[in-house]
Every structure is written in structure tokens, then in C-alpha cells.
Amino acid sequence: ADGPLGNLGTGATARGVAGLSLGTSGAVRTVVPEPYADPEGRLFSYALTADAWVVGGAVSNGGAVVRWAGEMFASHIEPGARRDTELLALAEEAPPGCDGLVMRPYLLPERAPLWDPQLRGAYVGLTHRHTRGHLVRAGVEGVALRLAEIVRDLDRVHPVGAVRITGGAFRSALWRRVVAAVVDRPTVFASGAEGSALGAAALGLYALGRAPSLDAAPVLLDPSTAEGEPVPVTDAEAAAYRDLRSRGWGTP
Structure with a gap:
């Protein structure tokens, strides 16, 4: 699915980091080491690899x-x-x-x-x-x-300490600032990330044993994956x- 690959391709696979994408619709996802069945039924969970599972939720109204x-x-x-x-x-x-x-x-x-x-x-x-x-x-x-x-629902799974945002909406500085301020976590705009396409290539690289870890795979293909533009929020x-x-x- 393009969701888990998007997290991988935008550098949002570390524990405690959420990937937030926004276009016509939107989604927030984080990666955990094992499947998570939300007892409240609010979050989805599916596999990226055997020991990397994506948990999150998608909104239709973006x-x-x-x-x-x-x-x-x-x-x-x-x-x-x-x-x-x-x-x-x-x-x-x-x-x-x-x-x-x-x-x-x-x-x-x-x-x-x-x-x-x-x-x-x-x-x-x-x-x-x-x-x-x-x-x-x-x-x-x-x-x-x-x-x-x-x-905040993802905090129940593992505290979210940082958010990496990507998607067409974030070409707008207003969208970037509002989302960063409302989410109220350190937020980085992954402006150069190729998202799901890079994630698919990185997953293949990792599966072939040509990357030392899943996190390292996209960086080997594009070193800018680990970078980003911090989003400032005014008082x-x-x-x-x-x-x-x-x-x-x-x-x-």
C-alpha cells in the first residue's frame, strides 16, 4: 500500500515519528515493531515488513x-x-x-x-x-x-515526539504553519521527499539485502530523505x- 511506503520514503519510520500527508484527503501514520489492534477501533494497522508495522488513520476531508x-x-x-x-x-x-x-x-x-x-x-x-x-x-x-x-490517538500506541509532513497542500506556508501549530509537536516539512515511489524502491533495496536497515534504505537512494525544513510556529x-x-x- 502507498501509505506504509510513504512513511518509508519520507523518513518517518523511526520510533516516535509520525508521517502526515495531506492532499485532497489526508493521513497520519507511525511505525511500530509489531501489529497493533486498536481496542477502540479508531486506528488501522498493516505490515511494512515482518517487524515494522504502520499504525494510523486517514481522513476523507483534507x-x-x-x-x-x-x-x-x-x-x-x-x-x-x-x-x-x-x-x-x-x-x-x-x-x-x-x-x-x-x-x-x-x-x-x-x-x-x-x-x-x-x-x-x-x-x-x-x-x-x-x-x-x-x-x-x-x-x-x-x-x-x-x-x-x-x-493524539497514536500517542496511545507510542508517544509521538515529532511529525514529518508531506503532500501537495504543504506547498502552502499557511497549511504548514496551521498543521504544525495544531499538532503541537516539532514538525518538519519533507519537501524533497519522493514519498511512496522512493519508499517502494527502498523496500526493494532492503529486501535484496543491499541496505543495512530499513531506515537506511531510502537514505542510500536519496540522502535528502533524512533532511527537511523545520516549520516555525508563532506564539x-x-x-x-x-x-x-x-x-x-x-x-x-
């Missing part, structure tokens, strides 16, 4: 939520290559926490952590003060809160999302 918000509330932005850039620039006009506006981003049948196709989306806290920028940014923050919930962002979590918005 970048698609923000594109929907753009179609609904920012139709003045012309379609084209720069549409996403302009849409997220509009979102940046709103402050972290969106002045109390929160989005429950369940526009599509949701998977982890609740696996409930009947969940429905909503904006909560909407007032006359909120603008189109607030509505779009609330989508970004709502998705990030769902991904952070999976990270204002950290405080805003800490407040959201304290008020229960970090849970479904």
Missing part, C-alpha cells in the same frame, strides 16, 4: 474542504494555476482561531478516527464580523484539528490553537 470553501465563498477568484495560492492568501487575512469561528469539516463520508459516514459538516460561531477569509481559514483549521486528533498561532483544544474543538 484539501478538498478548502477548495469547496473557495467555490462557495470566493468565486471571484479565477480558476487557474494560481487559484489555490490566491484562496489561501484570502484565508491569511483572518487571524489564527478565526475570531471564534470553527468548522466541522465533514463534507464527505469520514474515515478516521470515528469511521462514521453520517457525520455532517457545520460552521459554529458564525457572526456578522466574519468574512470570506474567515470561512476559508476555518476550513484549514478544521482539517488540521482532525489530523491532530489522529496524532499567537500556538496560543490560538491551544485555546481551541482546551474548549474541546480538538475532538470530533
Whole structure:
């Protein structure tokens, strides 16, 4: 499956490191040495190798939520290559926490952590003060809160001390900062990683006995796999999302 290979290809196989990918949908995964059957049924588990098992969860509602918000509330932005850039620039006009506006981003049948196709989306806290920028940014923050919930579920398996992020959404600095602040762990953007394709090649290299360890295999193919760009988080962002979590918005 491309999920476990994505962890391998982005350098997210060390114990306590989670790989978080985000495009139209999203996922968070970590690697443990043995199978894990979640007693609460919130996380999946499948094999990478005999002694490396991927545990995590996937969300259906990722970048698609923000594109929907753009179609609904920012139709003045012309379609084209720069549409996403302009849409997220509009979102940046709103402050972290969106002045109390929160989005429950369940526009599509949701998977982890609740696996409930009947969940429905909503904006909560909407007032006359909120603008189109607030509505779009609330989508970004709502998705990030769902991904952070999976990270906290993974803490039950093994404490997550760091997160490596990858995927098309993270070409945006706003997405990077919001996810890093909401997850509230040291976060690195694996910008140069080839993800699942590199992971597949690395797994083959390891299976052929040409790499001393699974972790070393992708680095032998591409030394930049172990690198990444730390994502800075401002005090204002950290405080805003800490407040959201304290008020229960970090849970479904």
C-alpha cells in the first residue's frame, strides 16, 4: 500500500515519528515493531515488513474542504494555476482561531478516527464580523484539528515526539504553519521527499539485502530523505490553537 511506503520514503519510520500527508484527503501514520489492534477501533494497522508495522488513520476531508470553501465563498477568484495560492492568501487575512469561528469539516463520508459516514459538516460561531477569509481559514483549521486528533490517538500506541509532513497542500506556508501549530509537536516539512515511489524502491533495496536497515534504505537512494525544513510556529498561532483544544474543538 502507498501509505506504509510513504512513511518509508519520507523518513518517518523511526520510533516516535509520525508521517502526515495531506492532499485532497489526508493521513497520519507511525511505525511500530509489531501489529497493533486498536481496542477502540479508531486506528488501522498493516505490515511494512515482518517487524515494522504502520499504525494510523486517514481522513476523507483534507484539501478538498478548502477548495469547496473557495467555490462557495470566493468565486471571484479565477480558476487557474494560481487559484489555490490566491484562496489561501484570502484565508491569511483572518487571524489564527478565526475570531471564534470553527468548522466541522465533514463534507464527505469520514474515515478516521470515528469511521462514521453520517457525520455532517457545520460552521459554529458564525457572526456578522466574519468574512470570506474567515470561512476559508476555518476550513484549514478544521482539517488540521482532525489530523491532530489522529496524532493524539497514536500517542496511545507510542508517544509521538515529532511529525514529518508531506503532500501537495504543504506547498502552502499557511497549511504548514496551521498543521504544525495544531499538532503541537516539532514538525518538519519533507519537501524533497519522493514519498511512496522512493519508499517502494527502498523496500526493494532492503529486501535484496543491499541496505543495512530499513531506515537506511531510502537514505542510500536519496540522502535528502533524512533532511527537511523545520516549520516555525508563532506564539499567537500556538496560543490560538491551544485555546481551541482546551474548549474541546480538538475532538470530533
